[in-house]
Amino acid sequence: MSATDEFLTANARYAESFDKGDKPMPPARQVAVVACMDARIETGRLLGLEEGDAHVIRNAGGVVTDDVIRSLAISQRLLGTREIVLIHHTDCGMLTFKDDAVKADIEADTGLRPPFALEAFADPAEDVKQSMRRIANSPFVPHKDAIRGFVYHVENGQLKEVHP
Template identity: 50%
Template sequence: MARFDEFKRANEQYAASFDKGDLPVPPARNVAVVTCMDARLHPEKFLGLDVGDAHVIRNAGGRVSEDAIRSLVISERLLGTDEVVVIHHTGCGMLTFQNEDLIAKIKEDLGVDATGRDFLPFPDLEQSVRDDVETLRGSDLIPDDISVSGAIYDVETGELREVVRG
């Protein structure tokens, strides 16, 4: 709640000089990005995106989960995007555990049995990018005229490295 109060104060300043209230709903650059929720990633900044430019879909790992696909289908079918870029990153927390570790912690912390749930961790960064690009290319909900690329962002240098070109 303390953070929420800080947010409200910050927002008062933001809204006071806000001048982007007339943007159209479809992203101006017709692109969707799938990337990690990691707090060290500022995709709008490291990709040169302005407000209104792109859909940025974030989750733990930047994985192409069922819910990421749900968002991409809406992005493409209803809002005109025709390109997807999947971006994973160095030092990702998803490299540090396996499903059984988290399932055990959930049992210990919450007393809940999460057996069988897949939190989509991965042991190999480059392979996870390739896997998620392949998931999109193989999905019948993502047609072949949608360009799908994959990259790795380096949290230490700020650099983006291409892994798969769409």
């Protein structure tokens, strides 16, 4: 049985007792979370999110890319969020490689060098600050007065705040 089939079995159980079908589209707590895709980060549990509470944007690293700016622009302009929470974490995959080396590997395998940055970084807290500066520098995110950044510790479950 594939993981996807296991997901469908779990979803059937979830839907059986589902009682949240009347939640509105705009996030109740008016916040957008930007976090790494890492499998150990279970955003709902570690932040205490209920269905309907917050937008959750995730990618490799939790870095603020143009696609995150797109998502934040839609989140704030069209769906009313006002706070942003950035979450990087310890033991991140992005700490284990350098862009140039992976680009060279990809080029060796495919013949094509990727036309995008891989976004590897050397320190999660420093990269949270980089992400904060990218938002500060973007004209497309209208509300910037409630942005906070954290490093999540996969070894003990704790969020630690990064002060810019």
